[in-house]
Amino acid sequence: MQNREKKIIFTVPESFDGVMLKSFLKNHCHVSARLLAALKNKENGLTSRGERLWAIDRVEAGQVITLALPLEKNTVEPVSLPLQILYEDVHLLLLNKPPGMPVHPTSCGHTSDTLANACSAHMRQKGESYKIRLLNRLDKDTSGLVLVAKDAFCAYALARQVEKTYLAVAQGVLCGSATIDSCIRIKPGHTIQRETAPDGRHAVTHYTALAHEQNHTLLALRLETGRTHQIRVHMASIGHPLAGDSLYGGNLTYIGRQALHCNSMAFVHPVTQQMHRFVSPVPRDMQFIAFSAYNQEKENLR
Incomplete structure (x- = not known):
C-alpha cells in the first residue's frame, strides 16, 4: 500500500491580511497546535508559491497557502x-x-x-x-x-462541530420536550455500568417525544456532551429506560438490544466549506417496537 501525501490549500481573506501565518492557521483554518507543530517541523509542510513558509511569516490577502499533511x-x-x-x-x-x-x-x-x-x-x-x-x-x-x-x-476542525440527532424508544409514556442535566459516573463496583451522581462528569441530554405506541415513546434526542452511555443512563434515571437495554433496566420483550439509533448528522466540510446533511433510516427492529409511531413520523426521519 502506498501512503500518498495529502495537501490542503487555503486562500488568505482580507480580514487576515498582514497577520502571522500561525495566527491565520489557528484562527481561520482551525489547525490544531499539535498539527501546526508537525507542519513546522516537516520540510515543505507549509508553502506558498512553492516556497517554504515559517510560522512567524506574515501573510497577505489573496495569498495561497498549502499544507502538506504528515504521512x-x-x-x-x-x-x-x-x-x-x-x-x-x-x-x-x-x-x-x-x-x-x-x-x-x-x-x-x-x-x-x-x-x-x-x-x-x-x-x-x-x-x-x-x-x-x-x-x-x-x-x-x-x-x-x-x-x-x-x-x-x-x-x-470537526471536533464538537457535528450536529447529531438520535432516535430512541423509551419505555413508558413521555410527552413534549425536556432536558436532563445530571452528572454521570462509573457505578461503584462496576467497570461498564454508569449512573447519575453529583460527583460525576457533567452531562446534558435534550429529548422530544415524537409519538407513542404500546406504552413506549419514540424520542428524538440531542446531546450537549458525549459521555459513555449518556442517553441510556439519563433515560433510566428518570424512570424511562430504553426498550431492550437490560443493563439499565430495559425490557427485552420486544427487542434484544437497546433501542437507540444515530439517525441524522449535519456538518460543514472543513475543506470545501459545504454543508452536508445525512439521514440513516430507522432499523427494522426499532420500527417493530413503535411501528405506528414510526409511520406517523417517518417523513421527518428519512
Whole structure:
C-alpha cells in the first residue's frame, strides 16, 4: 500500500491580511497546535508559491497557502466485513453501523470484528493508509451514523462541530420536550455500568417525544456532551429506560438490544466549506417496537 501525501490549500481573506501565518492557521483554518507543530517541523509542510513558509511569516490577502499533511500509518488489522458507506471523499468517510458491531478493537474479545477493522480493509482495497479517527463512537448495540476523519486536520476542525440527532424508544409514556442535566459516573463496583451522581462528569441530554405506541415513546434526542452511555443512563434515571437495554433496566420483550439509533448528522466540510446533511433510516427492529409511531413520523426521519 502506498501512503500518498495529502495537501490542503487555503486562500488568505482580507480580514487576515498582514497577520502571522500561525495566527491565520489557528484562527481561520482551525489547525490544531499539535498539527501546526508537525507542519513546522516537516520540510515543505507549509508553502506558498512553492516556497517554504515559517510560522512567524506574515501573510497577505489573496495569498495561497498549502499544507502538506504528515504521512500517517494505519495500525488496525484489516478484516473484510460488510461496510455500508453513505459518503466518502479524500478527507471523510461516513458509515452506517449495524447493531451488534463494536466500533473499535478492544482487549476483551473484539479484535477483528469491529467497524475499524472493516474501515482498514476498505482503505487497503482503495490503496490508502490513514489513522482511523472516529468523530463519534456508538456502543456496540447502538446503530446508525459514524463519521471517520481521514486526517488530523479534519478530525480537529470537526471536533464538537457535528450536529447529531438520535432516535430512541423509551419505555413508558413521555410527552413534549425536556432536558436532563445530571452528572454521570462509573457505578461503584462496576467497570461498564454508569449512573447519575453529583460527583460525576457533567452531562446534558435534550429529548422530544415524537409519538407513542404500546406504552413506549419514540424520542428524538440531542446531546450537549458525549459521555459513555449518556442517553441510556439519563433515560433510566428518570424512570424511562430504553426498550431492550437490560443493563439499565430495559425490557427485552420486544427487542434484544437497546433501542437507540444515530439517525441524522449535519456538518460543514472543513475543506470545501459545504454543508452536508445525512439521514440513516430507522432499523427494522426499532420500527417493530413503535411501528405506528414510526409511520406517523417517518417523513421527518428519512
